[in-house]
Amino acid sequence: MIFFYENDFPCSITLAGASEEMLGNILRQNGEENILGELLPWFNERYNTEISFSELAKGANEIRDELKHGHSYPDINHEVEVSLAYCTQMLQRAYVNYSRAVGVPTEKMAFFVRYVTENEKELFSEWSET
Structure with missing residues (x-):
């Protein structure tokens, strides 16, 4: 609940990112689609591009990876x-x-989903509609 009560975004990103990656690997190992794999066709269609999964993952994980590893800087x-x-x-x-x-x-988790549903506009207002 560090996201809600402490607004600690770096810790939230790092912990959620580790979970997302680990669970994604488990899903892939079991022959199931993880969320990034599902987002690839949507992303390519929405932005009229044909990037690869690895390119999507690199962009989607850039901040998470920098917080974890600090390789770029x-x-x-x-x-x-x-x-x-x-x-x-x-x-x-x-x-x-x-x-x-x-x-x-x-x-x-259910509380988080309700919160996002009720506050989606505010949560994502800094991202453009394009």
Whole structure:
């Protein structure tokens, strides 16, 4: 609940990103689609492009990976810009993979989904409609 009560987006992104990745690997191992695999055709159609899964994953995980590894900017003073919208979508991705891999979401996950549904416009207002 660090997302709700502490607004700690870097920690939320890092933890949700680790969960999303691990659960995505489990799904893939079991021959099932993870959320990024499902988003690829949607993304290509919406943005009239033909990027590969690895290109989509690299872009979708750029902030998460920088928070985890700091490869692009290995400097103690480097700051990674995180946003409410990015944090929310990372939590959503983890939620979808969890639901597919495990099944029934926890009570806190259900609370998060209701919160996003009720506040979607505010949560994603910084992202353009294009």
